[in-house]
């Protein structure tokens with residue numbers, strides 16, 4: 035079962051920062067998940083629409099200029115990286131899951147993905163783009179049919195993973211609260227990887243491993259690695 039560091043190793047360092055990505059790599063994570071918004075013509079790595087939880091500034095992220103975003107500090111410590119900075123830092127050392135939180139220009143997205151492959155040592159299959167907005171994924175897939183995409187859901191749909199198959203996704207990413215053995219089996223039958231978020235507790239890691247889940251998103255990859263090491267093969 036793959037271990038994907040959720041917003042980097044966000045239990046150990048401020049989320050979605052180079053520090054958190056470094057800790058994830060140190061922990062031997064198989065992948066790093068990060069969240070992306072477009073500001074002006076740049077893609078930046080940040081989770082929230084509002085600034086209060088993560089920075090000392092109130093208000094909405096979308097109301098800032100790129101220059102203002104670049105002045106912010108996450109928990110007073112780390113800069114908000116651009117997607118290209120994050121890709122250059124991770125440099126092909128593990129899979130990167132780019133979660134689209136807001137609408138992005140597809141050409142801009144594609145240029146970041148090209149930069150990752152051409153300048154940052156990534157193989158194309160190490161770049162997984164996901165979103166809860168399946169329309170954005172569909173647009174990306176139509177313009178770039180070879181792009182690997184993951185369809186996010188918080189619910190367990192009546193027809194299980196049909197939505198992901200329709201998108202020609204590589205994976206379905208489902209909330210730990212709603213994943214079931216039936217959904218996992220359905221995803222596998224459709225040729226999909228099934229990843230589950232966000233999983234930090236040992237009991238959940240054990241249950242999901244036994245369920246045959248392919249990967250988990252965790253804030254604490256070192257802990258998840260230890261839990262998995264203690265389970266029978």
Ligand code: G3P
Nearest residue numbers: 040067069133207231251
């Ligand atoms: O991509 C998995 C997970 O990150 C989705 O939820 O809110 O943590 O971005 P969220």
Ligand code: MG
Nearest residue numbers: 067068069133
């Ligand atoms: Mg996310």
